[in-house]
Amino acid sequence: MMRTRPLKVALLGCGVVGSEVARIMTTHSADLAARIGAPVELAGVAVRRPDRVRAGIDPALVTTDATALVKRGDIDVVVEVIGGIEPARTLITTAFEHGASVVSANKALIAQDGAALHAAADANEKDLYYEAAVAGAIPLIRPLRESLAGDKVNRVLGIVNGTTNFILDAMDTTGAGYQEALDEATALGYAEADPTADVEGFDAAAKAAILAGIAFHTRVRLDDVHREGMTEVTAADFASAKEMGCTIKLLAICERAADGGSVTARVHPAMIPLSHPLAGVRGAYNAVFVESDAAGQLMFYGPGAGGAPTASAVLGDLVAVCRNRLGGGRGPGESAYAALPVSPMGDVVTRYHISLDVADKPGVLAQVATVFAEHGVSIDTVRQSGKDGEASLVVVTHRASDAALGGTVEALRKLDTVRGVASIMRVEGE
Template identity: 70%
Template sequence: MNTLRVALLGCGVVGSEVARQLTEHSADLAARAGAQLELAGVAVRRLERDRSATGVDPSLFTTDAAGLVSRPDVDLVVEVVGGIEPARGLILAAMERGKSVVTANKALLADDGHALHTAADKHGVDLYYEAAVAGAIPLLRPLRESLAGDHVTRVLGIVNGTTNYILDQMDSNGTGFAEALEEAQALGYAEADPTADVEGFDASAKAAILAGIAFHSPVTSADVHREGIANVTSADVASARAMGAVVKLLAICELTNGGSTVGVRVHPAMIPRTHPLAGVRGAYNAVFVEAEYAGQLMFYGPGAGGAPTASAVLGDLVTVARNRAGGVVGPGGSWYADRPVRPMGETVTRYHISLGVDDRAGVLANVANVFAKHDVSIETVRQRAEGPTDAELVVVTHKATDQALSATVEDLSRLDTVRDVMSVMRVEGE
């Protein structure tokens, strides 16, 4: 059996698990790959850390990542360093030397996926990255390969476990946002700096990758409309519950304007409790795919963590090893459609608006006139007294453009009888 030597870049939570499994299960992986997979070296930032749990020979660790990927005895490269640089330079250097690459780097792929695929095609190597989106869930390969003969029209999903845990705690236990975030950090679901998760940056990178694959068009993070969950309140969650809905942070990728454009957005939304995504609890991920012939498909499972993500990395590693042993290259990037991204203002959906208003005659008529002025149709109105002279007015609209809704909210905020626009949230899944 041939031996393929693997350079591993990074030995953090995911990298250490990849190294451990690659060492402990070498015989099984070799049988599946058709070649012995042998660690040639592991690039780390600091050599002094104790990495004995990985089972890797200490002599294989190095701080010279560039030297490692350039070695002529390295056949395959696994990148789990993260970030843009030096990861991009290391991946391109590996490709230039004929080495196939497996990566979990969602930020880099969302910014430079098209360029990386172009480089892989140029040098006749593989670029696989199942672990970049939704951890262990087999999602990208079904989109890229299993559904290659179909016409995907929409991808709707929960792709960030941290925010899903927080929103689930707020819904299930009545926990406030700050308290739920602290719990997520204590459990290791959220980083000490949770900005990437709670502000939607992580989910928007994943949405860009999903949209590019599903719709055969180059999409970057900059193309994704992004809103996080930091402003979601307990009142929003309670209001959703009263509607028979639940609040989720959704990544939504869809063909629009008759399939001529692509819509890509990440934001919190209310979805009916009857929707399959509504029952996704804790830190789990789930993605709902709609295709012309296959219909509706659901992908569900753990979306993060060392072992689940390492599972996806090793799955890709076995695939590129098979390809290398067989002298072939797997499917590359597909950008033939080259659809432009639709401006967010043209997005059509329903909305839930909560207003703090004066509790007196004529207020509702004034509010309704503003909605009518911008051609936003009202579906339901609910009013609740908040004090002797205050009330909360909750309006749910029929479908309207984001541009029309934004203009409506701006005018509402100028009304003398409206004390506060408390929240604006989209309603999806119906």
């Protein structure tokens, strides 16, 4: 039987995502009540600009005092979609202390302070859910945390930022340069006026930290994630990728070491074969490839951002938390029992594509090959072209550690015959 007293929800933030959460709560109220077993009621909405017109929201619910809202004591669930570190962190912990569970879409905060937030939730016997923090509408955290809880996840490889994927896809399919593709993404609303968080990999790094922590049952903070942006990717890189039967994506890669004793998490541009499922992810879509012992290879695909898709994930969490509330139980909390060390980027082993500007004269290739050999980096293929005293040398390696490759490149730059290292790109997904 359905309980008649509604569960009360406080909404922190009413921007693109928050307004969609409020809309869905209103338009789908009967369905939500049936699925939960009790009505859900929007009891308050905290905003910074109260005078703005918000369609479908009773102005009497709007307040600028978020702290007072989460302290009310009659709130069952707080939905936090304001983003950033503060005041979100304080508001969430205050909500726990005053009896509310929390649903958040705040990737930066979860990546930086997830352990402390989980501890606060545990201390107050409340739920902390954050499906919307990683890949918009794509169910990903719950499958990793629950559906694969009996399996051993070894690798998570994914496109987790729609803005960067749109830009790189445009460069690949139209031949546009980086700035031209960025301008198009901005005009279409895929990129912010300041796209730094996206194009420099900060957004993807936060998501990688969250995914690695859940997949490997280990605390992985944002500072543990190696991060490289994609602003230096050029049309020449795409041309080289095509010659290898590859394309270029900004990837979040979380891996367990072969011996199982450590993990790594990194974000950077990489070449991947056109045969890989991630190569066909177009536009602003996201996709994550998960590899585990028993389940094998799984792929999750869909819209990774936007008001309605992100609100879908928020509402899914809201239903789960409300069900827990009614049943007197809690959902899964933090699982960090493995406590595996996070290895530095230098320990990562992969293949590399290196493009060198060299003098066009006899002996250059031999000198370059010698440097690679001296640093223990095996060459797979070499492609050389040039005229009028200048040449381009493209080297693709076998698998080597990042530290070995770094030493190789440093030594190459000291050769008189090497005029510059034009590009270094990792090759993944093989």
